[in-house]
Amino acid sequence: MSIWYRLQVSKNQHGLYALAYQMLGNQLEAEDVVQDTFIKLWQRKEQGVEFEKAWLYKVTRNQCLDIIRRRKHAYEYQIAHVVGSDVARSASDEVLNDELSGEIGKAIKQLEEPYKSLLVMREVNGLSYQVLADSLDLSLSQTKVYLHRARKQLKESLEKSYA
Amino acid sequence: MREQSIEKQVSEELTEYFEQARQLKCPPSMKKNLYAQIGLNKTRQWLQPAMAFSFVALSSLGLVWHNHNQNEQMVLAQAERDMQIAMHYMQKVSEKTLTETNTHGIKPAIIVPVSKSMAQI
Numbered sequence: 211m212s213i214w215y216r217l218q219v220s221k222n223q224h225g226l227y228a229l230a231y232q233m234l235g236n237q238l239e240a241e242d243v244v245q246d247t248f249i250k251l252w253q254r255k256e257q258g259v260e261f262e263k264a265w266l267y268k269v270t271r272n273q274c275l276d277i278i279r280r281r282k283h284a285y286e287y288q289i290a291h292v293v294g295s296d297v298a299r300s301a302s303d304e305v306l307n308d309e310l311s312g313e314i315g316k317a318i319k320q321l322e323e324p325y326k327s328l329l330v331m332r333e334v335n336g337l338s339y340q341v342l343a344d345s346l347d348l349s350l351s352q353t354k355v356y357l358h359r360a361r362k363q364l365k366e367s368l369e370k371s372y373a
Numbered sequence: 374m375r376e377q378s379i380e381k382q383v384s385e386e387l388t389e390y391f392e393q394a395r396q397l398k399c400p401p402s403m404k405k406n407l408y409a410q411i412g413l414n415k416t417r418q419w420l421q422p423a424m425a426f427s428f429v430a431l432s433s434l435g436l437v438w439h440n441h442n443q444n445e446q447m448v449l450a451q452a453e454r455d456m457q458i459a460m461h462y463m464q465k466v467s468e469k470t471l472t473e474t475n476t477h478g479i480k481p482a483i484i485v486p487v488s489k490s491m492a493q494i
Contacts, residue, residue: 227399
C-alpha cells in the first residue's frame, strides 16, 4: 500500500502544486494544500479512491477555494472594522499580495471560477477533458464550453492591456 | 494588422507563461513533511539496513567469484607449465634411438607430466 501511495505522491505532487500555486499565488500555502491533499488520500487508503487523479485535483481545488474564501472574509472584516488604518492597509496588501507577477498572472487571477481552475489544469497540468470533468463535477460538453470561455476571457483581458 | 500583432503577442506570451508554469516543481520539503507526518519514514529504518546488507552480500559474492577465478587461472598456468615440460621430454625422446627409449628412466619422465597436465585441463 505504501508503494502505491508513494507512487501517487511522486506522480501528482508537481501538478497539484502548480494548480494550488496558480490559484493561491503563494508558495507556502500551495505546499500546505498539496500536503493536506495527500494526507486525505492516506486517510482514505483503506476505502480506496476511484479515479485518483481526478479525486486529488478535486480535493486540492476545494482546499484552495476554502483558503480564498477565508482570505476574502478576513479582508472584508478588516475593511469593515478598521477602515483606513495602517493595520487595515497592511492586511489588505497581504491579502492582495500577488506572487504571480506580470500581466498574465494578474489576468489569470482575475478569472472567475471554474474558469481559472479549468485553464490551469488543462494548460499547465495537461489533464484530459474527462479528468477535468470528473474533478469539477461537470459534463464533458460543459467542460469544453467553459474552457473555451476561459481562454477567450484571458485573451481579451490581455489584448486590452496590450492595446 | 495591429490587431493581428497583438493577438500574436498574446498567444506567444501565454505559451511562454504556461511553459514556465509547467516547470514549477513542488519543493522537496512537502514530501519530507508529509511522510514524517503520516509515519511513512519508518519504512526507511528497515530499508537502509536492508540496503547495507544487500551491499555486503554482493561484495562478498564478488570477492568469492574473484578468488575462484584467480584459482582457476593458477591451475591453468600450472597445467600449461607441465605441458611444456612434457613437450620438452617428448622432443628429447624423439631425438633418441628406439633402443635408448627402452631404458627405465625415460618412460616415467614422459608419462607422469603428460598425464598430470591432461588431468588438470
